Amino acid sequence: MNERSEDRNDFFEKVWEVVAEIPFGKVTTYGHIAEHIGVKSAARTVGWALSAAAGSNLPAHRVVNRFGALSGKMHFSTPTVMEERLRSEGVAFDQDGCVRLDLHLWIPGEGA
DNA sequence: ATGTTGACATTGA
């Protein structure tokens, strides 16, 4: 019943599910999440799902864009909580303030 | 109801 409705909700649900699977001290990108979900081209919508998850228990701070930049830091309680939190997890940052994806990039399904 | 924006990514010119 209302399978369509579930589908709509399913997108967010999948995003949350993947984000919740991100291991400590690791980060992933919107594209990888979207790709794992099945809607590879919907990386933007993933960001929307995270905005909805900003008030959830999901480690949305572990999700960054393809450049490793903390694009959504401004959506947190404070624009500094994201970087501080990642640093607190042992995540290394680049001189540009971007996360070292080369060191902490985690892909959904890889760590499962 | 329609159009625009939004925490992005990819491809084309």
Next chain:
DNA sequence: TTCAATGCCAACA
């Protein structure tokens, strides 16, 4: 190489 346009899904005005 760099710039611009497009695609995706959902929420907001």
